[in-house]
Amino acid sequence: MKQIQASELIVNPDGSIFHLHLKPEDIADTIILVGDQGRVDMIGGFFDEIELTRQNREFRSITGTYKGKRISVVSTGIGTDNIDIVINELDALANIDLEKRVVKDTHTQLSFVRIGTSGALQKDIPVDTPVISEIACGFDGLLNFYADRDKISNLVMENSFLEHMNYYKKLAVPYFVDADPDLYSILKPGCTNGITISAPGFYGPQGRVLRLDIKDPDVNDKISDFKLNGHRFTNYEMECSAIYGLSKLLGHRAVTICNIIANRMRGEYSKDYKEGLKKTITNVLDRLSY
Ligand SMILES: O=P(O)(O)O[C@H]1O[C@H](CO)[C@@H](O)[C@H]1O
Numbered sequence: 001m002k003q004i005q006a007s008e009l010i011v012n013p014d015g016s017i018f019h020l021h022l023k024p025e026d027i028a029d030t031i032i033l034v035g036d037q038g039r040v041d042m043i044g045g046f047f048d049e050i051e052l053t054r055q056n057r058e059f060r061s062i063t064g065t066y067k068g069k070r071i072s073v074v075s076t077g078i079g080t081d082n083i084d085i086v087i088n089e090l091d092a093l094a095n096i097d098l099e100k101r102v103v104k105d106t107h108t109q110l111s112f113v114r115i116g117t118s119g120a121l122q123k124d125i126p127v128d129t130p131v132i133s134e135i136a137c138g139f140d141g142l143l144n145f146y147a148d149r150d151k152i153s154n155l156v157m158e159n160s161f162l163e164h165m166n167y168y169k170k171l172a173v174p175y176f177v178d179a180d181p182d183l184y185s186i187l188k189p190g191c192t193n194g195i196t197i198s199a200p201g202f203y204g205p206q207g208r209v210l211r212l213d214i215k216d217p218d219v220n221d222k223i224s225d226f227k228l229n230g231h232r233f234t235n236y237e238m239e240c241s242a243i244y245g246l247s248k249l250l251g252h253r254a255v256t257i258c259n260i261i262a263n264r265m266r267g268e269y270s271k272d273y274k275e276g277l278k279k280t281i282t283n284v285l286d287r288l289s290y
């Protein structure tokens with residue numbers, strides 16, 4: 001079995017993984033991912049008990065139990081570049097022997113559930129309601145670096161979207177990846193479903209204009225008009241695509257639910273998004289622990 005070099009898999013002197021500062025025994029098989037480190041303690045506030053709290057940089061982690069089920073919560077910070085770190089390191093904790101530096105013989109499948117905030121791309125999706133990402137669309141380009149990108153993505157939708165948008169050639173080619181079907185059906189009740197775009201920025205890459213003009217001023221109208229086989233775009237956020245893509249490549253399960261805090265087509269913003277988000281969090285925890 002090939003040993004992974006010290007420069008490629010970085011382990012801290014205490015045996016924890018480089019960025020997350022976690023050891024294999026610290027994580028549960030079910031892991032909730034959130035962007036905001038403050039949301040980790042919000043979710044922990046609903047737990048029966050917390051066995052571990054850890055923080056390094058923007059990566060805050062807890063592990064505890066909710067209604068008897070062991071769950072970890074990890075903050076990713078913003079963006080798919082951080083997701084590359086978080087998913088690869090959580091997978092390494094589960095599937096690589098960190099002392100021997102070899103991939104383990106038996107695979108442990110992790111379940112990732114992202115709970116985030118998001119901007120709606122359809123007029124009929126109200127603020128403070130949850131959207132579940134049936135399909136993720138990555139504008140970020142992260143998955144394009146990995147060898148089996150085409151094997152796990154929906155190339156028919158990709159080509160149809162490129163044509164519909166007359167996609168600007170200097171942007172990263174977008175990729176489309178499905179949610180895990182089992183997690184999706186467990187968490188779908190009560191949510192609007194659709195295609196979620198993960199953008200590599202909050203402003204220009206999501207069609208926002210403050211002082212800088214953007215390449216395509218009609219981008220959001222064109223996106224919201226796109227339809228294929230009954231699927232439509234529902235929302236923008238910044239992490240889902242890489243979570244779905246890397247999870248699928250690594251043999252894990254993933255789903256994303258985001259509360260809508262802004263409706264981009266109506267120009268509306270939530271009055272108190274944290275209240276609605278708490279309801280979505282307890283719904284997700286109840287369904288995961290059932
Ligand atoms: O609330 P979180 O989980 O951070 O999600 C959304 O909010 C951030 C932007 O404000 C991005 O991370 C986006 O994906």
Ligand SMILES: O=c1cc[nH]c(=O)[nH]1
Pocket residue numbers: 117118119120202206236237238261262
């Ligand atoms: O519009 C929004 C709202 C939250 N998060 C995003 O990425 N975009």
